[in-house]
Amino acid sequence: MTLSPVPDRALAELGRTEGGPDTLALLVRDQDTRRLLMLRAVLDAAEGADARVCSADARARVREDWALLAEADRVAPAGGGAAADRGSAFPGDLAADPASASARDTARDTAAGPTANPAATAPPGGPTPDPAAIAAAAGRAPDQATTSAGYIPPHPPLSPARARLLHPLVGPWARRCLRELGAAAGPPTAEGTRELAHDLAHFSALAAVAAARAGISYAVRLPARDGALVLPSLGVLRTAVPGGVPVDVVHRRGRLTLRQSGVADITVRLESGTGAWSAAPAWTPAYALPGLLSGAGPMPLDDLDPYRTARGGPRHHALSGPTTLDDAGRKRWLHSWSAAAAALGLGGEQRVGEAVALLRCLVPLADPPGSAGGGRGGGSCSGTRREAFGAVLSSTPPTPATFAATLVHELQHTKLAALSDMLTLHHAGPQERYFAPWRPDPRPYDGLLQGAYSHLALADFFQRCALTATRPAHRESAWTLHARYQEQVGAVLPTLVGSGDLTARGRRFVDQMVAVHERLEEHPPPRGQAARARAYVAAARALWAGRRIRPTG
Incomplete structure (x- = not known):
């Protein structure tokens, strides 16, 4: 699915394992858009799912959660900005439906905000690391790096809802929900229905956190799972009773009250950014x-x-x-x-x-x-x-x-x-047939391309470290690593370049990789490191070939 065109300049930058501010921002915007579309797909899948898989009550709860998130999306982000002027991240009919939100007893609360989290904002203590190219950080202090030309400023502020929904780990959750709600999941099973219920309950927790960060007062009931209630970016509550017990969550003025049957309430105070503090031993803050x-x-x-x-799947x-x-x-x-x-x-x-x-x-x-x-x-x-x-x-x-x-x-x-995700680089299939000197097993073409790309960046990284290192031991270590990565990439570039499965733009991308590899050759490593790198790759190829030979007869 193509959402954003990729300019030739951006393609060339990325082919060189680089990427200026505009190019990297293009990747981020495209991925954020895909995330929101995936979340809309979850909503649509829940609405259209078999009632035996997703009950009417579960669908109603999902709609309520989306309405709460839509309200949180209208709150200006911390650090400035006008979220309301930007439009909602959510489907129009859902974002405009206030009826489901009324069950939450929601009300905007602007009288008090979250307290600061010193652990998350204070500069780290401890001794300054010894300068080094390989064994430790070196060369310049972190505060000097903040004013260097070419560095990219921090991400623009997001509304509380977007900050939660664009968090990386929401992606695996959404993908899992789509699998469970999809037709490919097969006939409904009791176990599958329970798993989906747990996963949709996590969406309720996401909505509750976003609303709390937005200063919205509410009272909701959330189910724990395996004795734990996870509130993403805030922390986790270990419940007094194991299993899927319900926890009533009330938010007022930057303070959460967590209520379980038969035990004392637990009070949790929001902190800025990440984490929430409580004196209760049952609460573990996010870090x-x-x-x-x-x-x-x-x-x-x-x-x-x-x-x-990945829970329960192959790793x-x-x-x-x-x-x-x-x-x-x-x-x-x-x-x-x-x-x-x-x-x-x-x-x-x-x-x-x-x-x-x-x-x-x-x-x-x-x-x-x-x-x-x-x-x-x-x-x-x-x-x-x-x-x-x-x-x-x-x-x-x-x-x-x-x-x-x-x-x-x-x-x-x-x-x-x-x-x-933005363009097709090749049409190669998933067959695992190619030698990769960084892996013992054969790789598909796409895996080979991915590995060569990351190793090319490492070859460039360590060459730069070697050329600027002031200590002989650090320089030698950097050259050793550069030589190995450079030799590994050189061993697979002919396979990548010679493939007839590359698209026109994919060929331009790989050609840029070749140009970088050739540029790195202009500053070769010392002969000893180069010889050892060649021997390393030759040994890897021999081992790989030996595994491919099957006895006959």
């Missing part, structure tokens, strides 16, 4: 890291959202599962994040700019098997989800520089996936 640059909003570190990884072979962080784990994340802008800047200001423009939340993963644990080395893993635009999933980053490389790698996947 956010400081902004990547000075003046940028806090970055959610989301270890609570129930849709942060990427190299990714570990989600984890919930303790205080020590959050401090390790903060250490790497607080120097990430400086570490990214070593590979060029473009890398900082794309992180500011595209990154919307981080999802912590458990340390992979065989690692030392706690992000202290010995292995890490990371990934993205196409339906969760702006989210990067990662185990605890061992160092700021490792984290910077992870962001460079994963944000290329984000860019290329977004571009592929």
Whole structure:
């Protein structure tokens, strides 16, 4: 589905693994539009679903939630702007229907706003990391990066409703609902109906959070799941009784009252940005890291959202599962994040700019098997989800520089996936047949293109680090990594270029990748690193070929 044209200039920038402010903003606008269309599709699917799958009461509740969100969308965003002048993000007939909202006892409350969250806005403490190209962040202080030319300013403010609905992890929720409501789901089952009821209840929680952030007073009943009530961006309540018990939620003047049968009420006070505070042990607040640059909003570190990884479905072979962080784990994340802008800047200001423009939340993963644990080395893993635009999933980053490389790698996947939504780069099928020196298994053409694209950006990143490093050990490490990525990309570019499945614009995109690879060759690594990189790729190819040989007879 084509929503926005892609100018040739933008295509060329992206082919070079770059992207100026206008190009990155184009990707973001297109993805945001697709998200809103997907949410409308959920509404339409619920309205048209078999009554055995989505009951009349469930459909009525969805309409009420949309009406509450539409009201929250008319509230001016924090930091300025006039949401009401922009028009609603929601379907006209639903947004204009006040009857369903009346059941919520809603009323605008502008007398008091949320309180500040020092943990989310204060600059990180602790010692300044030792400058380095590979082992740690280096070269310039984060506050210097905020005034460098080419960096992209923080995202424009959003209404409370849009801030919730455009959050990356709403995408997996919407996709899941569409699968459950679609005809392909098959005949209704009791288990499927229960799962859909749980998922639609999450939509009620999203609406409640948006309305609270907008200063709208209300009283609603929300069901917990498995003993937990998750209020996205605020926190999670562990209920007194396990299972799907109901919780009455009342919002007045920036304060939530959570009421369960037979236990004392719990009071939760909203904080700005991310999180909400309560003295109750049953409440765990959502957490956010400081902004990547000075003046940028806090970055959610989301270890609570129930849709942060694929529930019950296949998981990427190299990714570990989600984890919930303790205080020590959050401090390790903060250490790497607080120097990430400086570490990214070593590979060029473009890398900082794309992180500011595209990154919307981080999802912590458990340390992979065989690692030392706690992000202290010995292995890490990371990934993205196409339906969760702006989210990067990662185990605890061992160092700021490792984290910077992870962001460079994963944000290329984000860019290329977004571009592929806007235009067709190739018509290749899903057959897994191609050698990729960064994977032991054969890859489909699209996977090969994705991998080559992200590795090309890493080759560029580490070459820039090597050329600017002042310490010999850091320079040598950067050249080693550059040489490996450059050799890996060089091994697959002929396959990409030679494909007859490329479209005309896809060929122009791949040609830009070739041009970048050739430019990087103008500053070759030392002979030793280059030789080791060639041997590494040759060994990977030999192993891959050996697995492809099947004994006969």
